Amino acid sequence: MKYFTLTCxxxxxxxxxxxxxxxxxxxxxxxxxxxLSAVISADHSSEAAALMAADSMWxxxxxxxxxxxxxxxxxxxxxxxxxxxxxLTTREEIEKEAKGLYSVPGxxxxxxxxxxxxxxxxxxxxxxxxxxxxYKDAKGKPVVELGKSIEVWKKxxxxxxxxxxxxxxxxxx
Numbered sequence: 001m002k003y004f005t006l007t008c009x010x011x012x013x014x015x016x017x018x019x020x021x022x023x024x025x026x027x028x029x030x031x032x033x034x035x036l037s038a039v040i041s042a043d044h045s046s047e048a049a050a051l052m053a054a055d056s057m058w059x060x061x062x063x064x065x066x067x068x069x070x071x072x073x074x075x076x077x078x079x080x081x082x083x084x085x086x087x088l089t090t091r092e093e094i095e096k097e098a099k100g101l102y103s104v105p106g107x108x109x110x111x112x113x114x115x116x117x118x119x120x121x122x123x124x125x126x127x128x129x130x131x132x133x134x135y136k137d138a139k140g141k142p143v144v145e146l147g148k149s150i151e152v153w154k155k156x157x158x159x160x161x162x163x164x165x166x167x168x169x170x171x172x173x
Contacts, residue, residue: 047118051125051153054161055113063110067102070109071095075154075162083147083169106136111149125153125161131168145170 054073061069071094074080080088080097088094101107111131118125133145149168153161 047122047155048116048125051116051118051127051161052113054153055111055116055127055129055151058163059109059111063108067098070098070102073161073163074166075156075164078162078164078166080165081167104135105140106134106142108132108134123155125155127151127153133170147171 058069058073061072063069065072074091074094076091078091078094080094082088082097085097088097101109109131111129113127113129116125116127127150129149129151131147131149133147135143137143147168147170149166151163151167152165154164156162
């Protein structure tokens with residue numbers, strides 16, 4: 001699809017340049033085509049690796065620093081979709097969710113990224129991962145929940161990645 005779009009755009013530029021033989025105009029069109037080609041063929045593997053590293057650091061922070069670490073990688077405008085709950089769209093709602101999670105006795109959460117992708121622009125990405133949530137039930141019995149999640153990340157003005165969307169669900173037993 002990307003090549004089809006680029007080809008159509010190039011054909012349009014070529015057609016309009018045929019009716020305008022001004023070398024400056026033709027050179028401007030070629031510069032635009034070259035810029036679009038560069039964006040389409042850009043390799044974002046280093047950004048995907050940076051995103052996976054940020055996700056790994058977030059898991060570590062959530063497990064070692066508790067609620068503060070869990071909240072530290074969410075953007076101020078993040079939205080989360082916890083299982084069996086309503087969509088949380090404000091910072092206050094997300095903080096309340098974190099406080100509830102970390103008030104559970106013996107809670108421990110960690111996750112591992114399975115894959116990451118970054119958009120052509122390099123500004124958005126997503127991570128697919130598996131998580132482990134451990135805690136003690138009301139009788140003190142250890143419980144382990146395994147699940148999967150997807151996070152949407154956005155590169156901030158300072159170059160750091162922050163999570164803007166988070167959704168997770170436990171695996172069926």
